[in-house]
Amino acid sequence: MDYSTILSTLAEPSRLQIVELLRKGPLTVGEIADHIHIRQPQASKHLRVLHEAGMVEFDAEANCRIYKLRSEPFKALDLWLKEYRDIWEEKFDNLDRYLEDLQKREKKENEN
C-alpha cells in the first residue's frame, strides 16, 4: 500500500471525520452516518474506500458491522513523516543557502 493511497483516502473530508470519530472507539455504520451527518450509503462507500486502503477493519456481528481503525497505515505515515523531521529541526536551514549556491554552480557548468 503506497503513501498516495493512504493520503488520498484521508484527504476526503467525510473520511477524515470518520477516522477522527473511530479514534475514540469502534462504531457501526449507522452510528458513523449519524455522527457525521451523512446518509448510510455514503457512509458505506467511504468505509469501503477506507477498508480497501487498509485503514479500517470490522467485526461482523449478526447483520451489522463494527468498524475500527487499523494501526498499520498510521505507523507507515509516521515513518514517512520521520524522514522530514530534519526539515524543521534546523539541520535543513543550515544547509539551505549552501545547497542553493551549489546548484547554481552546477547549472553554470552544465551550460558550458
Next chain:
Amino acid sequence: MDYSTILSTLAEPSRLQIVELLRKGPLTVGEIADHIHIRQPQASKHLRVLHEAGMVEFDAEANCRIYKLRSEPFKALDLWLKEYRDIWEEKFDNLDRYLEDLQKREKKENEN
C-alpha cells in the same frame, strides 16, 4: 490551513514525488520537471498547488524560482498523527472489546 488540504495536496503522486525530491534540497522548476519526468507546465501547476497549500516557498532569482519545502505543514501533520499514536501503542487494543460491548449495551437500551 486544514488537514484535508494538506493531505489532498500530498496525495497526488507527482506532487508527492516533488516533495520527496525537495527534501534533499531546493530546486528550480525546470530541474524538478526533469527529475520526475513531467513537462514544465505540469511542474508549475503542481508547484502552484503546493504553494497554495503552504507546503513550498521560493526565492526568485532573476527569471527563475528556487523552490523549497516549508516546515509548517509537516509539523502540523506530525501533531495530528501524534493523536493517533495510542492506537498502535496497545492502549487502544486493551479498550477494544470493552468499547464494543459497551456500545452493544447502549444500542439495546435505545431499542427499549
Next chain:
DNA sequence: TATTAATATTCCTTTTTAGGTATATTACGA
C-alpha cells in the same frame, strides 16, 4: 417463511482535477 433492520451496491449526474498544447509573462543579455 415473511418481515424487518443493517449494510452494501448500482446507476446516474455533477464536480473536481490532471495532463496536453499553446501562449503569456518576466527578466536578462547581446
Next chain:
DNA sequence: TCGTAATATACCTAAAAAGGAATATTAATA
C-alpha cells in the same frame, strides 16, 4: 530593443470521485 530562457497561465479534454436515490443483500426474528 530584440531575442531567449525560465516560468506561469489559459483553454480544452478526459478521467476520477462524490453525492443522491433506488435497490440488493444478509441475517435475525416473529
